[in-house]
Amino acid sequence: MLAHLGRRFAGLLLVLFIVAALVFFLTRLAPGDPAALMLGDQATAEDIAKLRTAYGLDKPLVVQFVLWLKEVASGNLGHSIFLQRPVTQALLERAEPTFFLALFSLAIATAIGVPAGIASAVWRGRPIDQAVSGLAMLAANIPSFWLGLIFIQLFAVKLGWFPVAGYGSPEAGLAERLQHLLLPSAVLGVVNSALITRFTRASMLDILSADFLRTARAKGLSERRVLLEHAFRNILVPVITVLGLTLALLIGGAIVTETVFGLPGIGNLVVSAVLRRDYPVIQGALLAVAAIYVLINLLIDLIYTLVDPRVRY
Amino acid sequence: MNSPVLAFCRSLFRRKLVLVATLVLLIAFVLAVFAPWLSPFDPGAMRVVRRLRPPGEVNWFGTDELGRDIFSRVVWGARASLGIGFSVVVISITLGAALGLVAGYFKRLDGPIMRLVDALMSLPDILLAIFLVAVLGASAGNVVLALSIVYTPRVVRVIRASTLVVREMPFVESARSIGASTARILSIHLLPNIASPVLVQATFIFAYAVLAETGLSFLGAGVPPEVPTWGTMIASGQQFADDAFWLVAFPGLAIVFVALSLQIVGDGLRDMLDPRLRKAL
Numbered sequence: 125m126l127a128h129l130g131r132r133f134a135g136l137l138l139v140l141f142i143v144a145a146l147v148f149f150l151t152r153l154a155p156g157d158p159a160a161l162m163l164g165d166q167a168t169a170e171d172i173a174k175l176r177t178a179y180g181l182d183k184p185l186v187v188q189f190v191l192w193l194k195e196v197a198s199g200n201l202g203h204s205i206f207l208q209r210p211v212t213q214a215l216l217e218r219a220e221p222t223f224f225l226a227l228f229s230l231a232i233a234t235a236i237g238v239p240a241g242i243a244s245a246v247w248r249g250r251p252i253d254q255a256v257s258g259l260a261m262l263a264a265n266i267p268s269f270w271l272g273l274i275f276i277q278l279f280a281v282k283l284g285w286f287p288v289a290g291y292g293s294p295e296a297g298l299a300e301r302l303q304h305l306l307l308p309s310a311v312l313g314v315v316n317s318a319l320i321t322r323f324t325r326a327s328m329l330d331i332l333s334a335d336f337l338r339t340a341r342a343k344g345l346s347e348r349r350v351l352l353e354h355a356f357r358n359i360l361v362p363v364i365t366v367l368g369l370t371l372a373l374l375i376g377g378a379i380v381t382e383t384v385f386g387l388p389g390i391g392n393l394v395v396s397a398v399l400r401r402d403y404p405v406i407q408g409a410l411l412a413v414a415a416i417y418v419l420i421n422l423l424i425d426l427i428y429t430l431v432d433p434r435v436r437y
Numbered sequence: 438m439n440s441p442v443l444a445f446c447r448s449l450f451r452r453k454l455v456l457v458a459t460l461v462l463l464i465a466f467v468l469a470v471f472a473p474w475l476s477p478f479d480p481g482a483m484r485v486v487r488r489l490r491p492p493g494e495v496n497w498f499g500t501d502e503l504g505r506d507i508f509s510r511v512v513w514g515a516r517a518s519l520g521i522g523f524s525v526v527v528i529s530i531t532l533g534a535a536l537g538l539v540a541g542y543f544k545r546l547d548g549p550i551m552r553l554v555d556a557l558m559s560l561p562d563i564l565l566a567i568f569l570v571a572v573l574g575a576s577a578g579n580v581v582l583a584l585s586i587v588y589t590p591r592v593v594r595v596i597r598a599s600t601l602v603v604r605e606m607p608f609v610e611s612a613r614s615i616g617a618s619t620a621r622i623l624s625i626h627l628l629p630n631i632a633s634p635v636l637v638q639a640t641f642i643f644a645y646a647v648l649a650e651t652g653l654s655f656l657g658a659g660v661p662p663e664v665p666t667w668g669t670m671i672a673s674g675q676q677f678a679d680d681a682f683w684l685v686a687f688p689g690l691a692i693v694f695v696a697l698s699l700q701i702v703g704d705g706l707r708d709m710l711d712p713r714l715r716k717a718l
Binding site: 146153154244264266273394401409412413 | 572573
């Protein structure tokens with residue numbers, strides 16, 4: 125188990141190293157001198173030269189990369205001139221809306237996807253199955269920003285049930301802030317429920333023909349107990365996999381959704397950083413997101429051993 | 438007409454939904470290719486007196502904030518959006534098939550290629566895409582390049598997995614034993630046998646690419662706003678959405694119809710080409 129964890133962790137670090145290298149060198153390929161970009165149009169050649177030395181931009185690229193990696197390894201993702209603060213701080217300040225958005229969306233997607241998938245497998249081929257499969261297909265192919273605009277029009281502008289956009293005033297309490305997250309979470313939840321539905325349905329169909337279910341029925345258990353206790357427990361591993369996968373997808377989905385709803389999250393931070401070419405923020409955010417992604421995948425593997433005693437490393 | 442193709446189509450279209458989806462795609466492609474002849478108005482022609490008109494007899498889908506005809510812009514948008522999607526499919530499938538074959542066939546190159554794939558896939562599609570567009574510069578060509586880089590790793594994974602299976606088959610061994618060169622084995626013996634997962638992936642990537650292009654344009658990190666794509670239309674229309682929802686409704690519906698149809702055709706192809714999956718999904 126420990127040896128397996130060690131190997132997985134080494135692999136994870138390798139992937140992150142490659143991401144870091146890709147992000148670093150691709151950024152340097154971009155047209156324009158980063159120092160000149162940071163200082164804007166008014167900068168003199170002397171200012172630019174000074175900044176280049178201060179940030180080590182005059183050193184060879186490989187040396188710059190090693191120096192940057194050293195900083196990253198000690199938790200320092202660099203400094204954003206535009207935001208006047210360290211990138212790590214900027215990311216942490218913006219983490220709350222993104223974290224809750226991802227969490228709520230996952231909850232909504234699960235609440236839709238798992239029951240719908242099970243129902244659709246149990247009543248396979250019936251109208252409910254066709255309806256569920258059709259809706260799941262539709263949900264997977266609606267752009268989230270478009271669904272967001274529709275939801276805003278319908279539930280916020282016309283019906284007035286939710287705030288239109290934003291994250292409340294700065295001094296708003298947690299409850300008010302969370303209220304702003306309900307509509308965006310519904311959008312992301314609906315869009316991402318599709319994958320969970322299809323996966324749950326497929327795993328349930330696989331298990332429904334298993335011998336142990338026939339045994340359970342033969343010994344007189346109610347259909348409810350057969351499905352919920354015997355069948356459901358056996359689809360936990362694939363379902364957890366798809367939940368983890370969905371959580372990772374939600375990070376990407378959050379970028380677009382935050383922009384539609386004007387939520388001051390990490391997605392919004394990245395988009396504005398891209399639009400004004402704030403490279404330290406872009407690099408830091410990409411690396412942080414990749415790290416979260418590989419950690420989620422590692423966690424999923426660990427959860428397997430908890431829910432399925434047959435899985436041993 | 439050669440009969441295997443005919444038989445293939447007949448069995449594919451046995452499902453009505455797949456037939457309908459194919460027709461939708463066909464219409465979209467015809468609109469895209471013949472946009473200059475089929476759109477009733479010039480998509481860029483501004484008539485401020487006719488601004489923000491709701492859908493009606495003259496302007497079927499209404500007009501936008503500058504009085505431009507939305508139907509014509511949706512038709513021209515098909516040209517841009519489908520053109521970008523199609524180019525992404527061609528590039529990522531070609532690149533992905535080559536890398537996947539190499540990774541699956543040459544054990545020594547498997548590690549490095551797959552680690553690169555893992556790294557690229559550890560970033561959300563849209564995040565990687567906006568980063569690449571930011572680095573490369575915003576233009577239609579660079580959006581194609583960025584999205585191709587985003588979707589190539591998926592193809593590599595699928596092709597590599599199929600290659601690993603096929604390379605162990607007796608006919609590959611016999612080809613090698615009669616002295617076939619590696620290039621010949623890869624192109625004549627392996628490639629045709631992994632064609633069906635490639636075809637299925639191609640339709641899915643087409644759908645993803647159309648959706649991602651609109652997402653990028655919406656974020657302002659894609660095609661320049663003066664080019665009418667479905668994404669730029671929604672992005673520029675959203676501020677008028679309160680009073681003139683048709684500005685965002687029609688391009689959005691176009692995206693949904695096309696993406697959904699691609700997905701349905703992809704599912705149909707997969708079900709037909711891979712009988713093992715037929716029961717599951």
